[in-house]
Amino acid sequence: MAYNLLKGKRGIIFGALDEKSIAWKVAQVAHAEGATFVLSNAPLAMRMGEINKLAEATGSQIVPADATSVEDLTNLFTQAQEILGGKIDFVLHSIGMSPNIRKNKPYGDLNYDWFMKSIDVSALSFHKVMHVAEKLDAMNEYGSILALSYIAAQRVFPDYTDMAQAKAMLESIARSYGHRFGKLKKVRVNTISQSPTKTTAGTGVGGFDAFFDYADKMSPLGNASAEDCANYCVTLFSDFTRQVTMQNLMHDGGFSSMGISEDVVEVLEANAPKN
Numbered sequence: 001m002a003y004n005l006l007k008g009k010r011g012i013i014f015g016a017l018d019e020k021s022i023a024w025k026v027a028q029v030a031h032a033e034g035a036t037f038v039l040s041n042a043p044l045a046m047r048m049g050e051i052n053k054l055a056e057a058t059g060s061q062i063v064p065a066d067a068t069s070v071e072d073l074t075n076l077f078t079q080a081q082e083i084l085g086g087k088i089d090f091v092l093h094s095i096g097m098s099p100n101i102r103k104n105k106p107y108g109d110l111n112y113d114w115f116m117k118s119i120d121v122s123a124l125s126f127h128k129v130m131h132v133a134e135k136l137d138a139m140n141e142y143g144s145i146l147a148l149s150y151i152a153a154q155r156v157f158p159d160y161t162d163m164a165q166a167k168a169m170l171e172s173i174a175r176s177y178g179h180r181f182g183k184l185k186k187v188r189v190n191t192i193s194q195s196p197t198k199t200t201a202g203t204g205v206g207g208f209d210a211f212f213d214y215a216d217k218m219s220p221l222g223n224a225s226a227e228d229c230a231n232y233c234v235t236l237f238s239d240f241t242r243q244v245t246m247q248n249l250m251h252d253g254g255f256s257s258m259g260i261s262e263d264v265v266e267v268l269e270a271n272a273p274k275n
């Protein structure tokens with residue numbers, strides 16, 4: 001059921017790779033809620049061509065941009081305003097990538113050039129997006145800028161390796177730029193810390209299935225799905241959350257407030273050695 005929450009709003013959505021992507025679901029819900037937007041992804045990801053289906057279904061245009069390139073981002077924000085016919089009301093940064101995770105490097109044996117790449121793609125790019133939006137004066141007042149984070153920014157999940165540092169920086173950038181953009185233009189900036197979700201980026205992390213099940217058993221509401229995440233993102237783009245800024249918002253079915261759960265105890269007891 002749609003509520004016209006984003007009627008008349010213009011946005012840029014980064015990171016829809018295929019229909020499992022969180023950004024893909026956000027685009028579908030934003031479209032149903034009346035928004036118009038431009039879709040963007042890295043030129044390399046475009047080659048897979050999946051995004052064309054989403055563009056067709058949502059009546060959107062696609063503008064490729066490597067989110068680590070200020071030049072690409074400048075072109076994207078300039079073109080998006082032309083295509084959409086005005087300044088931007090919302091931006092979704094749904095971007096993450098770690099070459100160290102892709103190559104299964106353990107935390108004690110990280111490749112530092114790749115570490116820098118993880119930080120650039122997954123965290124600094126968020127700063128670059130806002131830097132470009134500010135320089136071009138591309139955001140409307142009370143616009144909303146969102147990035148997606150994970151609880152490994154605060155707690156240790158060993159297989160998340162250098163992405164933990166990238167997410168910690170991402171959340172910090174949201175606070176610092178949130179202060180700046182709030183003062184400048186009343187633009188709000190937040191991160192959503194999402195449950196493990198079965199997407200290309202998510203399932204690339206070692207041991208994903210185990211911590212997906214663990215988080216599900218720990219959370220009183222179970223893991224939040226990509227669809228739930230999309231609904232939450234849309235409320236944060238809407239006018240009903242105009243005073244929410246500089247926050248890392250937990251969207252995890254209650255996981256982050258738990259110590260242990262009955263379901264986890266049950267599994268441990270079932271597997272305990274009998275003596």
Ligand SMILES: NC(=O)c1ccc[n+]([C@@H]2O[C@H](COP(=O)([O-])OP(=O)(O)OC[C@H]3O[C@@H](n4cnc5c(N)ncnc54)[C@H](O)[C@@H]3O)[C@@H](O)[C@H]2O)c1
Binds near residue numbers: 015023067195201202
């Ligand atoms: N899946 C999970 O378990 C989970 C949990 C919490 C947070 N997140 C975060 O959600 C976001 C979206 O990931 P997802 O799970 O939908 O996976 P996904 O693989 O579908 O999306 C990641 C996107 O990042 C894009 N990308 C990578 N390098 C880029 C670059 N240089 N420029 C522009 N785009 C680039 C990819 O092309 C892809 O579209 C990421 O920030 C991820 O860390 C995911």
